[in-house]
Amino acid sequence: MNRALLNYLGIVVGAAITALGLNMFLIPNKIAAGGVSGLATVLHHLLGVPVGLTMIAFDVPLLLISLKVLGPRFGVNTLLGAVILALSIDVSAPYIPALTHDLLLSALYGGVISGLGLGIVFRSQGTTAGTDQIAAIINKLFSIPIGQALMMVDFFVIASAGIVFKSAELSLYALISLFVTSKLIDLIQEGPSSAKVFLIVTTIPETIADAILADLSRGVTLFSARGGYTKQAGEMVMCVVSTREVTQLKQLVSQLDEKAFVIVADAHEVLGEGFSK
Known part of the structure; x- marks a missing residue:
């Protein structure tokens, strides 16, 4: 199969897996583990707006930046990832119940599944836009591992969510989820120690x-x-x-x-x- 088609397939599969992690664990438990998805989670619980639709609204300006910094091919891959992730979240949300309301389990499993999905997307030379797209730009410009760059950028989103929800506890659980996600991303990118x-x-x-x-x-x-x-x-x-x-x-x-x-x-x-x- 053509390499480009394999990358597109990887982006689709990775984005769909990420949506599962968000819908099953993070969004219903108000765990805004960074990124545009975290901002969209906050707005969803405050205003009732769909998470996927909100993410697309935030992603458009970031996509324009990526087209300039990362090139048109990366922009196409990013657009595909962003659209598939947003659609997967909103379309599947009514049919996927929260598997648990235990915050620790939600943070851990949500982080694992989201990290797995995002790692597949990154390995397929794409992003799902949002702050993970900013992490990809930082990785390209400064050679900082994507997982670490994502953690630095998303820390500020988590802090903001804690203030809005008036819960330091939710922010702490979100940090756990973010840490797990970043480690899974780097593991998928680099592979296990073989x-x-x-x-x-x-x-x-x-x-x-x-x-x-x-x-x-x-x-x-x-x-x-x-x-x-x-x-x-x-x-x-x-x-x-x-x-x-x-x-x-x-x-x-x-x-x-x-x-x-x-x-x-x-x-x-x-x-x-x-x-x-």
């Missing part, structure tokens, strides 16, 4: 590299390095292994060089020989 990166500073790099190749059948890369304190030149070994091979590699390095300095870091996505294509 491998580990080893950086090994040792006096016997060739020996350790040969052992890794022989015992683990993993490729290695040698980097030139120099100690900041000792000023001594040497080499550093880099190797990427699966999570189940971490203990084996630690033991291997320890047996060969007890004084080796080892850094183990998460690798969210590894492409190439021995991993994903």
Whole structure:
């Protein structure tokens, strides 16, 4: 299937999932977890206006900004996401009852489902407009992870909702939901930690590299390095292994060089020989 069509499909599916999270948990419990949806939730409970329709009214000026900053293709994807999300919310609202009125459960599950949906939308090179669109702009201009940018922008929306509803408790639950949403977005964007990166500073790099190749059948890369304190030149070994091979590699390095300095870091996505294509 054409890549553009896959992206459009991902945007539609992601927006529909986000609408489920809003209608089942957040909107009926007055949890305005940031964004234009949060503002629309406040207006819905105050004035009775439809959430989706209100979101479209707010999204139009933001869409015009995105067309200039993110380009026309991103604008098309954003328009699709915004329209599908708004329609999904208003069309499905009469048929989807609130699953719980427990505020903590609503904040957690609403955050998970909304984050899952928005993560799919972002991964499909789109947004649902609103403040998540602002987060995408910040991500493009300043390379700040989208989830973090979304949290910064939406914090102000949550504070405003707490003032309007005269409930600090609702704002606190909204912060929980926002945190969960941002983490899910970054997880969908970056993927789970599927491998580990080893950086090994040792006096016997060739020996350790040969052992890794022989015992683990993993490729290695040698980097030139120099100690900041000792000023001594040497080499550093880099190797990427699966999570189940971490203990084996630690033991291997320890047996060969007890004084080796080892850094183990998460690798969210590894492409190439021995991993994903």
